[in-house]
Amino acid sequence: MRELEYPVIGEKLYTDTLPNGLRLFVCPKPGYTKSYAFFATDYGGADRRFRLGDEWHDTPAGVAHFLEHKMFDMPDGNALSVLSANGADPNAFTSSGITAYHFMSTEGFYENLETLLTFVSTPYFTEESVQKEQGIIGQEIRMVEDNPYYAVYYGLMQCLFAHNPMRESVAGTVESIAEITPQTLYDCHAVFYNPSNMALCVVGDVDAEKVREIALRILPAEAGERPVIDYGETESGLPLCTRVEKQMDVSMPMFALGCGFPSALRGRASLRQRVNAYLALECMFGSSSPLFNRLYAEGLIDSSFGAEAEFTAGVGTVVISGDSEDPEKVFEEVVREAERIGREGLDAGLFARIRRAAYGMRVRGLGRFGDLAYDLAASAFEGYQTLDAFSVIESATKEEAEKFIADTLRREALALSVVSRRE
Amino acid sequence: MNAVRRELLPGVALTCITTDKFKTGCLSVNLLTQLCRENAAKNALIPTVLLRGCTRLPDMEKISAELDMLYGARIEPMVRKYGEIQSLGFYADFVDDRYLPEGTKQFDGVAKLVCELLLTPVTRGGLLLPDYVDSERDKLLDLIRSRINEKRSYSMFRLVELMCCGEDYAVARIGSEEEAESINYKKLTRHYRDLLATAPIEIFYCGSADTEHVEAVLKDALHNLLRGEIDYDIGTDIRMNTLEEDTRYFTEEMDVSQGKLAIGWRLGDCMEEPDAAALRVFNAMYGGDVTSKLFENVREKLSLCYFASSMVDYFKGIMLVSSGIEFDKYDEAKREIFRQLDAIRNGEFSEEELQYARRSTASSLRAGSDSPGALESFYLGRNIGGWDWSNEELAALCEEVTREDVIAIAQSAVCDAVYFLRGEQDEEAEEE
Numbered sequence: 001m002r003e004l005e006y007p008v009i010g011e012k013l014y015t016d017t018l019p020n021g022l023r024l025f026v027c028p029k030p031g032y033t034k035s036y037a038f039f040a041t042d043y044g045g046a047d048r049r050f051r052l053g054d055e056w057h058d059t060p061a062g063v064a065h066f067l068e069h070k071m072f073d074m075p076d077g078n079a080l081s082v083l084s085a086n087g088a089d090p091n092a093f094t095s096s097g098i099t100a101y102h103f104m105s106t107e108g109f110y111e112n113l114e115t116l117l118t119f120v121s122t123p124y125f126t127e128e129s130v131q132k133e134q135g136i137i138g139q140e141i142r143m144v145e146d147n148p149y150y151a152v153y154y155g156l157m158q159c160l161f162a163h164n165p166m167r168e169s170v171a172g173t174v175e176s177i178a179e180i181t182p183q184t185l186y187d188c189h190a191v192f193y194n195p196s197n198m199a200l201c202v203v204g205d206v207d208a209e210k211v212r213e214i215a216l217r218i219l220p221a222e223a224g225e226r227p228v229i230d231y232g233e234t235e236s237g238l239p240l241c242t243r244v245e246k247q248m249d250v251s252m253p254m255f256a257l258g259c260g261f262p263s264a265l266r267g268r269a270s271l272r273q274r275v276n277a278y279l280a281l282e283c284m285f286g287s288s289s290p291l292f293n294r295l296y297a298e299g300l301i302d303s304s305f306g307a308e309a310e311f312t313a314g315v316g317t318v319v320i321s322g323d324s325e326d327p328e329k330v331f332e333e334v335v336r337e338a339e340r341i342g343r344e345g346l347d348a349g350l351f352a353r354i355r356r357a358a359y360g361m362r363v364r365g366l367g368r369f370g371d372l373a374y375d376l377a378a379s380a381f382e383g384y385q386t387l388d389a390f391s392v393i394e395s396a397t398k399e400e401a402e403k404f405i406a407d408t409l410r411r412e413a414l415a416l417s418v419v420s421r422r423e
Numbered sequence: 424m425n426a427v428r429r430e431l432l433p434g435v436a437l438t439c440i441t442t443d444k445f446k447t448g449c450l451s452v453n454l455l456t457q458l459c460r461e462n463a464a465k466n467a468l469i470p471t472v473l474l475r476g477c478t479r480l481p482d483m484e485k486i487s488a489e490l491d492m493l494y495g496a497r498i499e500p501m502v503r504k505y506g507e508i509q510s511l512g513f514y515a516d517f518v519d520d521r522y523l524p525e526g527t528k529q530f531d532g533v534a535k536l537v538c539e540l541l542l543t544p545v546t547r548g549g550l551l552l553p554d555y556v557d558s559e560r561d562k563l564l565d566l567i568r569s570r571i572n573e574k575r576s577y578s579m580f581r582l583v584e585l586m587c588c589g590e591d592y593a594v595a596r597i598g599s600e601e602e603a604e605s606i607n608y609k610k611l612t613r614h615y616r617d618l619l620a621t622a623p624i625e626i627f628y629c630g631s632a633d634t635e636h637v638e639a640v641l642k643d644a645l646h647n648l649l650r651g652e653i654d655y656d657i658g659t660d661i662r663m664n665t666l667e668e669d670t671r672y673f674t675e676e677m678d679v680s681q682g683k684l685a686i687g688w689r690l691g692d693c694m695e696e697p698d699a700a701a702l703r704v705f706n707a708m709y710g711g712d713v714t715s716k717l718f719e720n721v722r723e724k725l726s727l728c729y730f731a732s733s734m735v736d737y738f739k740g741i742m743l744v745s746s747g748i749e750f751d752k753y754d755e756a757k758r759e760i761f762r763q764l765d766a767i768r769n770g771e772f773s774e775e776e777l778q779y780a781r782r783s784t785a786s787s788l789r790a791g792s793d794s795p796g797a798l799e800s801f802y803l804g805r806n807i808g809g810w811d812w813s814n815e816e817l818a819a820l821c822e823e824v825t826r827e828d829v830i831a832i833a834q835s836a837v838c839d840a841v842y843f844l845r846g847e848q849d850e851e852a853e854e855e
Binding site for chain 1: 444445446447482483484487488490491492493494495496516517518521522523524558561562565568569570571572573574677678679680681712713714719722723726728729747748749775778779782783785786787789790792793794795
């Protein structure tokens with residue numbers, strides 16, 4: 001295994017790509033009680049149309065998430081119970097980009113790791129269990145539909161993208177999941193859960209060699225074919241519509257405004273883009289930015305206000321969200337601030353401070369095992385190394401942040417989604 | 424990991440954990456006071472008003488800029504409810520000095536700033552600025568009104584309000600709309616000065632600095648804190664029996680697509696001498712965990728709901744179950760939730776189930792030693808409860824919990840109230 005040292009931040013990382021294509025990362029944390037394992041596939045809610053061999057396959061919305069729920073079923077019981085019984089705290093999630101299974105444990109780590117790798121690589125689905133899950137996930141979908149945060153976010157996504165699957169919910173709809181059969185699940189498991197499409201990250205006081213040995217022993221020896229994904233026609237970068245509004249039982253109107261654009265950078269360029277986007281948005285919308293402080297003092301926004309950039313499924317999105325009595329005015333203020341920065345540039349002192357704060361926050365993040373493991377896996381799928389972010393932050397420039405703002409936060413590229421009070 | 428306790432000033436206690444384990448250090452300062460209807464919103468408002476500015480840094484932009492220079496240190500307002508005690512103050516976290524390019528002293532800078540924010544707010548004529556108070560009061564009002572946005576927590580909130588009507592426990596962590604509306608800068612200043620003089624204060628630090636250094640820095644930063652007679656007479660009234668003889672039922676309607684069922688119990692006689700370890704293991708077995716009876720049966724076997732889980736308030740001695748269900752599954756889900764508790768009362772659980780519950784409880788307590796934030800919240804709760812175990816000691820006690828201990832708690836619990844939040848029924852359907 002390759003050993004990477006990061007003396008400044010006090011981290012060490014063992015990494016390897018196994019003969020079956022699995023990306024493996026072990027970040028040792030001596031003296032910690034808990035250990036954390038995170039097993040992820042580069043398969044999320046947005047990966048719906050893919051090519052395998054010469055053939056294109058279309059799958060209903062929500063399969064990745066449905067599969068995540070059903071993976072815990074084993075021919076001899078439920079893996080969740082097995083792990084919990086062995087003292088682990090297991091869970092799983094599906095995002096637009098990835099599906100991950102993880103557990104934390106303070107004892108029996110290697111045994112739990114064997115269980116994790118075994119159940120995720122063992123598909124076992126029956127008609128009956130699929131039907132039952134349709135009921136459970138149907139409830140989950142309904143629950144999420146009552147959530148205004150969800151409504152305001154997907155409202156925006158549907159304004160921004162014409163074709164890209166980011167516009168649809170990761171869990172799908174009650175109708176789309178009704179199309180799922182055991183065969184759909186077997187097929188998608190075969191395509192996306194082969195080791196060359198996956199990463200295993202372990203953070204804790206563990207023996208890296210032993211982790212590697214277990215992965216080699218339990219996972220399939222063959223590297224499967226990595227599927228090619230189609231995210232639909234290239235997006236124009238301009239919204240389909242610029243305003244959408246929905247009424248719900250909320251105490252104060254909520255808004256999400258932002259833009260979407262094609263973005264397929266990989267490797268270190270992708271990391272640099274993420275860092276630039278983060279710094280740019282913090283300078284513009286963070287708690288020490290002039291805009292935040294002015295709008296906060298005017299009572300137009302509250303501490304829920306924030307901005308985030310995401311790069312998934314061949315597109316980048318910037319989402320600025322919060323609660324406000326006057327979302328339209330917030331929209332106008334954001335546009336004007338972007339225009340002002342376009343003319344005057346960012347304040348150099350502010351940029352230097354934000355960069356320093358970003359560095360410190362990232363150091364702190366190294367203590368959150370779940371976040372660290374997630375970053376290791378996600379960066380492996382994007383072809384960069386997340387711990388390089390420290391040196392990228394140090395070399396980031398004000399001009400790059402200004403360029404990000406100029407490229408993305410243009411008036412004609414922005415849309416506004418609002419969830420307003422029911423009348 | 425040893426926690427050292429020191430009294431810095433009258434009624435100001437420091438709990439200090441010195442360790443090289445973490446890259447993040449944390450410091451919290453908490454004022455403790457009785458939770459009550461008249462003051463809960465005022466208390467909740469104080470930290471956010473103080474975060475608007477102090478004499479040296481009179482606005483948020485200046486405070487944020489200083490925090491950026493402290494490598495992105497954060498100071499968050501904290502308002503917590505421990506039974507019928509309300510805790511308010513700040514939680515700060517920051518990078519440990521060892522991982523920064525230059526030899527800066529993060530803790531010293533953060534401690535100084537936290538104490539300045541607490542003790543030297545920007546004032547005019549000795550009063551908090553009306554502008555800051557009004558604007559934060561409006562935000563607090565928005566927050567109180569936004570309870571309705573999250574239906575699961577809203578249903579729990581309504582259950583507690585109805586079940587514990589007449590008890591301080593029914594008061595929400597951040598108070599009520601009516602009380603918040605009546606706050607002005609004069610009232611708030613008086614209340615703030617009062618609290619500073621009389622509230623017991625719990626300070627927690629975890630990081631690489633040694634106790635002597637932490638103590639010296641804090642004493643210096645708190646030198647202008649004037650203490651009066653400390654109000655130690657605060658605590659939680661544990662009600663053993665239900666409010667009425669029979670369980671009370673409440674139903675409310677709202678425009679939702681999923682129903683929310685919330686059920687509350689008094690833990691009863693077992694709270695005479697509460698066994699902290701047994702209560703935790705019991706909760707894990709009943710509904711606190713993915714191997715629990717509620718998860719396994721109500722969700723997994725019967726698919727009656729998307730979630731069903733239980734929580735126990737160890738301070739107040741009540742248990743709450745929360746579940747999301749289809750409207751027409753109300754009777755069935757309720758029956759099943761009761762049936763699972765009866766199963767524990769009758770000892771219908773395997774040695775394995777008990778072992779799972781013991782292990783998962785112990786494991787999550789032990790994992791608390793791996794995070795400064797988890798340690799902070801554990802020790803604050805422990806100090807308020809007046810308990811003396813560390814998380815590791817409590818974990819060991821959980822492993823000793825017996826079948827009889829768990830059965831005794833289940834038998835002692837009495838159901839007080841059931842609350843159901845369902846969709847609006849159209850009138851025609853009701854007439855039929």
